[in-house]
Amino acid sequence: MESNKTxxxxxxxxxxxxxxxxLTMALKPGSALDEVSLSDRFGMSRTPVREALLRLAADxxxxxxxxxxxxxAAIDFAALPAYFDxxxxxxxxxxxxxxxxxxxxxxxxxxxxxRDFTNAVEKQDAFAMIEANRDFHVAIAELGGNPYYTAFFxxxxxxxxxxxxxxxxxxxxxxxxxxxxxxxEIITAIEAGxxxxxxxxxxxxxxxxxxxxxxxxxxxxQRPIDxxxx
Numbered sequence: 001m002e003s004n005k006t007x008x009x010x011x012x013x014x015x016x017x018x019x020x021x022x023l024t025m026a027l028k029p030g031s032a033l034d035e036v037s038l039s040d041r042f043g044m045s046r047t048p049v050r051e052a053l054l055r056l057a058a059d060x061x062x063x064x065x066x067x068x069x070x071x072x073a074a075i076d077f078a079a080l081p082a083y084f085d086x087x088x089x090x091x092x093x094x095x096x097x098x099x100x101x102x103x104x105x106x107x108x109x110x111x112x113x114x115r116d117f118t119n120a121v122e123k124q125d126a127f128a129m130i131e132a133n134r135d136f137h138v139a140i141a142e143l144g145g146n147p148y149y150t151a152f153f154x155x156x157x158x159x160x161x162x163x164x165x166x167x168x169x170x171x172x173x174x175x176x177x178x179x180x181x182x183x184x185e186i187i188t189a190i191e192a193g194x195x196x197x198x199x200x201x202x203x204x205x206x207x208x209x210x211x212x213x214x215x216x217x218x219x220x221x222q223r224p225i226d227x228x229x230x
Contacts, residue, residue, distance in 0.1 A: 010048030014038065015055050022061045022072055023161040024127050031072040033062060060159070075162055077217060084214075087160065088206040090153040094137070095186060095202035097144025099195045106143040110187060113139050118180050126173040130164050133157075136183060140190070163213060170216050178208075 018038075021027040038049045053070050056062040063073045098106075113136040120128035134157040141150040168175065182205045189197040 010042075010044050011051035011055070014042055014044075014049050014052035017042075018052065018056060019059070019061060022056070023158060024130075025162055025165045027072050029072050029074045029162075033070040033072065035070075059155075075166075080163075080214075080217070083156070083159070084206075084210045087156050088203065088210065090141075090149065090156060091137070091202040091206040092199050094141035094144050094146075094149055094153055095190065095198040096195050097146060097149065098140045098190045099193050099198040101143055101145055102191060102193050103143060106139065107187070107191060110136060110139045110143065110190075114180075114183050114187060117183065121175045121177070121180055124173045124175075126165060126168040129168065129173075129175055130161050133164075133179075134161070140186070143190070167213050167216050182208075 018027070018033070027033075033053060035046045035049050035053070039046045042049065053062055057064060057070075061073055062070050064070050113132055117129065117132035117136055120132050134154070137157060138150060138154050141153045144150070182201065186198065186201050186205065189201055
């Protein structure tokens with residue numbers, strides 16, 4: 001008989017691994033997620049696999065079709081304007097809140113994630129860039145001290161990983177140095193406690209990211225996407 005720990009860890013293991021593969025585009029939109037195959041892959045019964053798929057469905061990352069087959073959810077490009085509005089708002093709110101607190105230990109954590117991001121940009125490692133960028137902004141949200149902001153912003157950043165992956169691939173993962181410099185300016189403004197400057201920098205940072213992704217979509221999504229190249 002499985003222990004409570006084993007029963008709890010099974011779904012979490014499956015959920016965490018599949019979620020990572022979806023967000024990094026290792027599993028492409030529309031990919032089938034068969035319970036039997038996943039059970040064989042993870043060496044466990046179908047019950048924890050089913051629980052994991054239900055969690056992924058609640059996250060909007062998988063979809064159950066009318067025939068009851070489960071597939072990786074499509075990227076909803078029509079919903080992007082609303083997504084970008086929410087993303088921009090959270091960039092501004094969390095960065096402003098961070099400037100109000102300026103905790104040295106939290107800022108040290110932010111700088112650590114910035115170093116990771118800079119190294120990933122220099123190595124042109126798209127997956128590491130996306131991960132470090134997410135951790136950088138979540139650390140700023142954590143500094144702000146509002147757990148609701150942090151949870152919501154983290155989910156928005158996670159949902160945007162697939163879009164960022166496609167975008168980075170559009171210029172061979174050579175991310176402009178501008179992103180690194182803008183992060184540095186944000187850190188400096190937080191350390192100075194300049195709330196208005198943080199608001200402006202965060203808004204500008206979000207705006208240029210949104211603008212470039214919109215340009216990419218308008219330019220490159222007129223033709224079929226080669227997900228295998230992403």
